[in-house]
Amino acid sequence: MNRVVLRASQTLIGMDLENLRDYASTVEAFFSKELEALRLSLEKDVSKLPKEEQEAILTLRAEDHDHWQLSEVFPHTLRYSLFILCYSLLEHHLLNLCKHIEKTLSDSVTLDDLRGRGIRKAQTYLKKVAKIEFPDKSSFWNNICHYNLIRNFIVHKNGRLDKSRNAKKVKSFINSKSSIGLGSHDQIQLSEQFIPEVIDDLDEFFKQLFEALREKFERSW
Numbered sequence: 001m002n003r004v005v006l007r008a009s010q011t012l013i014g015m016d017l018e019n020l021r022d023y024a025s026t027v028e029a030f031f032s033k034e035l036e037a038l039r040l041s042l043e044k045d046v047s048k049l050p051k052e053e054q055e056a057i058l059t060l061r062a063e064d065h066d067h068w069q070l071s072e073v074f075p076h077t078l079r080y081s082l083f084i085l086c087y088s089l090l091e092h093h094l095l096n097l098c099k100h101i102e103k104t105l106s107d108s109v110t111l112d113d114l115r116g117r118g119i120r121k122a123q124t125y126l127k128k129v130a131k132i133e134f135p136d137k138s139s140f141w142n143n144i145c146h147y148n149l150i151r152n153f154i155v156h157k158n159g160r161l162d163k164s165r166n167a168k169k170v171k172s173f174i175n176s177k178s179s180i181g182l183g184s185h186d187q188i189q190l191s192e193q194f195i196p197e198v199i200d201d202l203d204e205f206f207k208q209l210f211e212a213l214r215e216k217f218e219r220s221w
Contacts, residue, residue: 012093079190083147097209098111098125140205144205
């Protein structure tokens with residue numbers, strides 16, 4: 001793997017992560033702005049009513065359809081979608097790096113020869129075949145492994161945890177973080193802070209990985 005490809009790959013990953021960060025921030029800000037506009041509009045409508053009536057109407061309006069969509073439904077859908085996109089980006093770039101390395105190594109074992117799927121398959125290839133000091137002892141990789149489980153529950157069970165061992169692992173992870181929680185029927189709830197945290201973890205993980213890649217291939221440059 002030559003220096004140009006390595007540098008270009010790292011730059012591309014950084015750009016993808018930053019674009020996701022900007023998109024998440026922009027859309028979250030839009031929801032907040034729309035909620036504030038809804039609140040101000042309602043306050044103006046009821047401003048001439050007695051205070052007790054104002055409070056009653058404001059309480060009822062906070063439960064109406066528009067408010068519910070902007071405060072609950074849309075953010076929930078956005079965060080699920082963004083999380084899946086973050087994870088897909090991670091998987092895509094990891095597997096793509098493996099393919100680039102295949103072209104460099106003379107080893108007859110390829111990525112496709114290995115068992116497993118996704119990030120676990122990439123981890124095995126980079127450690128066992130490419131002999132890279134894969135950063136799987138870091139807190140970032142530990143979080144990524146939990147993201148893998150969360151991703152599976154979101155994709156296959158609409159975010160609802162079951163009675164499985166993996167669900168217990170996710171619950172333990174959730175209990176250690178303030179940016180993710182459980183709603184009704186044990187459905188995973190992601191806060192506004194969660195997606196930036198995921199992006200930070202991916203960013204730091206890739207920095208460590210590229211440092212390991214440079215150490216591996218620098219002798220051939």
